[in-house]
Amino acid sequence: AAPRVNAPSPQPVPAPGAPPKKPLPPLKKKNAGKGAGAGAAVADAGAGAGPDADVVGGVLVAPRDGPAALLDGPGENGRPVVLPTNMSTDMKRLVDEGWLKNAFNQYASDLISVRRKLPDPRDAWCKAPGRYLPNADLPATSVIVCFHNEAWTVLLRTVHSVLDRSPPELLKEIVLVDDFSDMPHTKRQLEDYMAHYPKVKIVRATKREGLIRARLLGARHATAPVLTYLDSHCECTTGWLEPLLDRIARDPHTVVCPVIDVIDDNTLEYHWRDAGGVNVGGFDWNLQFNWHSVPERERQRHNNTAEPVWSPTMAGGLFSIDKAFFERLGTYDSGFDIWGGENLELSFKTWMCGGTLEIVPCSHVGHIFRKRSPYKWRSGVNVLKRNSVRLAQVWLDDYAKYYYQRVGYDLGDYGDVSARRELRQKLGCKSFQWYLDTVYPELFIPGEAVASGEIANEWSNQCVDSPCKADDMHKPVGLWPCHKQGGNQYWMLSKTGEIRRDDACLDFSGYEVILYPCHGSKGNQFWQYNPKTQLIQHGSSKKCLAISENKQKLLMTECDRRKENQQWKFANYDPS
Ligand code: UD2
Numbered sequence: 001a002a003p004r005v006n007a008p009s010p011q012p013v014p015a016p017g018a019p020p021k022k023p024l025p026p027l028k029k030k031n032a033g034k035g036a037g038a039g040a041a042v043a044d045a046g047a048g049a050g051p052d053a054d055v056v057g058g059v060l061v062a063p064r065d066g067p068a069a070l071l072d073g074p075g076e077n078g079r080p081v082v083l084p085t086n087m088s089t090d091m092k093r094l095v096d097e098g099w100l101k102n103a104f105n106q107y108a109s110d111l112i113s114v115r116r117k118l119p120d121p122r123d124a125w126c127k128a129p130g131r132y133l134p135n136a137d138l139p140a141t142s143v144i145v146c147f148h149n150e151a152w153t154v155l156l157r158t159v160h161s162v163l164d165r166s167p168p169e170l171l172k173e174i175v176l177v178d179d180f181s182d183m184p185h186t187k188r189q190l191e192d193y194m195a196h197y198p199k200v201k202i203v204r205a206t207k208r209e210g211l212i213r214a215r216l217l218g219a220r221h222a223t224a225p226v227l228t229y230l231d232s233h234c235e236c237t238t239g240w241l242e243p244l245l246d247r248i249a250r251d252p253h254t255v256v257c258p259v260i261d262v263i264d265d266n267t268l269e270y271h272w273r274d275a276g277g278v279n280v281g282g283f284d285w286n287l288q289f290n291w292h293s294v295p296e297r298e299r300q301r302h303n304n305t306a307e308p309v310w311s312p313t314m315a316g317g318l319f320s321i322d323k324a325f326f327e328r329l330g331t332y333d334s335g336f337d338i339w340g341g342e343n344l345e346l347s348f349k350t351w352m353c354g355g356t357l358e359i360v361p362c363s364h365v366g367h368i369f370r371k372r373s374p375y376k377w378r379s380g381v382n383v384l385k386r387n388s389v390r391l392a393q394v395w396l397d398d399y400a401k402y403y404y405q406r407v408g409y410d411l412g413d414y415g416d417v418s419a420r421r422e423l424r425q426k427l428g429c430k431s432f433q434w435y436l437d438t439v440y441p442e443l444f445i446p447g448e449a450v451a452s453g454e455i456a457n458e459w460s461n462q463c464v465d466s467p468c469k470a471d472d473m474h475k476p477v478g479l480w481p482c483h484k485q486g487g488n489q490y491w492m493l494s495k496t497g498e499i500r501r502d503d504a505c506l507d508f509s510g511y512e513v514i515l516y517p518c519h520g521s522k523g524n525q526f527w528q529y530n531p532k533t534q535l536i537q538h539g540s541s542k543k544c545l546a547i548s549e550n551k552q553k554l555l556m557t558e559c560d561r562r563k564e565n566q567q568w569k570f571a572n573y574d575p576s
């Protein structure tokens with residue numbers, strides 16, 4: 001089950017078996033003139049792959065050049081597909097089935113050409129003559145796409161967008177790695193279809209490997225000097241590849257990511273952000289990836305917002321890397337299972353072992369972000385935690401403890417990491433301290449906190465509780481029976497008086513206590529804890545944090561040290 005939104009969770013985050021979803025960076029819609037559905041294609045069920053599609057060997061093959069009829073088809077130019085509200089029961093059933101299997105609107109996707117046109121989201125800076133080395137001087141790449149039970153049209157659209165929008169001399173091959181799918185179309189039908197595209201190789205895992213080992217399998221079949229990884233629900237836009245390869249040609253220690261645009265999970269609309277809105281990657285002490293705006297010190301290194309920017313981490317799915325450099329870095333930890341953590345592993349070691357990680361605003365690739373994971377994970381193991389513990393054990397040095405605090409110091413069985421430690425040793429990589437100081441100085445370090453752990457009210461046995469996801473921002477903070485497992489009940493009191501977890505701060509502006517991104521200027525986010533009276537007093541309002549009579553709600557009230565509903569134990573208080 002997906003983690004609940006807006007409700008406090010009794011479990012420490014991340015919830016086992018369900019990948020916490022990345023908060024999406026705020027979007028700027030650029031396709032003009034589109035209010036509620038205006039300009040959207042209202043598709044009818046008969047649209048299919050278009051009138052001019054060829055049938056080859058019983059399989060629909062997309063036409064070579066988008067015929068005029070397709071230019072205005074559903075979803076063309078990245079427009080949204082809006083299904084009619086008065087669907088027949090049969091259609092509704094199909095739509096529901098599509099959502100169930102894929103966690104996106106497969107029905108809508110099936111109406112869109114697998115070779116639809118997209119807007120060109122590039123900044124003018126990107127198109128200046130001579131901006132990149134000539135193609136003849138760029139390395140060719142193998143594009144590796146791993147999938148486990150991907151929807152047919154979505155997978156094809158990924159492949160076609162690569163074939164159609166990559167200069168042939170730069171695209172050596174597409175390696176499709178089937179991670180032991182069982183959807184019928186992933187078998188013979190896929191082979192028959194791809195037989196018409198000689199650049200596409202299909203590699204099959206003989207058991208479920210998970211995306212990390214599937215990517216390694218793909219790399220073993222790749223023959224180009226550069227590897228480019230994409231998820232199986234992507235669409236590449238015009239000119240996406242050259243700016244990536246250009247960076248690697250200039251320095252093969254540079255690992256590059258395109259800007260990841262959002263393909264709407266419901267309408268498949270292509271949303272893109274301009275160069276000024278580009279974000280870079282970070283992480284929090286749950287070892288979860290997150291997005292940030294480009295920090296000031298990085299902005300100052302550039303004359304134009306379209307220039308490649310340094311990023312502390314990558315989202316994980318979409319990047320290019322020099323194959324030899326990837327191998328020198330020891331590729332991925334093959335002990336990582338199914339999903340998660342590999343993005344931070346590669347990010348940390350790229351920086352710590354002599355490379356650079358960049359986001360290239362001239363390269364845009366769309367991705368369908370899903371709100372839940374549609375496929376099966378391993379049962380009985382918290383795969384993500386296991387991966388994260390391996391990551392922490394090898395790369396975080398003394399900082400690993402901040403992650404362990406979050407999981408209540410319960411590391412579980414994480415296998416053997418000695419070979420990965422030797423690798424780090426052998427490569428002579430820098431310390432995590434160096435990484436934090438040099439690459440990610442913005443990160444809040446829990447060690448600088450005055451108090452940390454749960455904020456418990458003994459009278460009610462309730463603790464302050466929130467998953468602190470992007471969805472929880474600007475909403476009231478919750479309560480939940482204290483569970484002593486960290487996670488959603490792990491808070492820190494910073495030296496400057498914030499009560500925070502990572503980038504989320506307790507904030508009071510006169511109505512309710514809400515979560516708000518930390519702004520660092522005290523005001524509504526300034527709290528004082530008195531361990532003697534156990535009062536938590538708010539700076540600007542002078543009110544105190546309390547629990548309602550029915551023990552269900554947090555509220556702010558006139559301070560009174562005799563009232564049990566205002567007394568809090570903030571764990572590990574140490575003002576020194
Ligand atoms: C993000 C990344 C994803 C990966 C993940 C962390 C982006 C846009 N996406 O999550 O690439 O780095 O974070 O691990 O940056 N797959 C398999 N076998 C499996 C599970 C997944 O082949 O057992 C495939 C899946 O079909 C997809 C890819 O791996 O093509 C990534 O999986 P996802 O789309 O569920 O991950 P996502 O985008 O939530």
Ligand code: MN
Pocket residue numbers: 231232233317367368
């Ligand atoms: Mn994905």
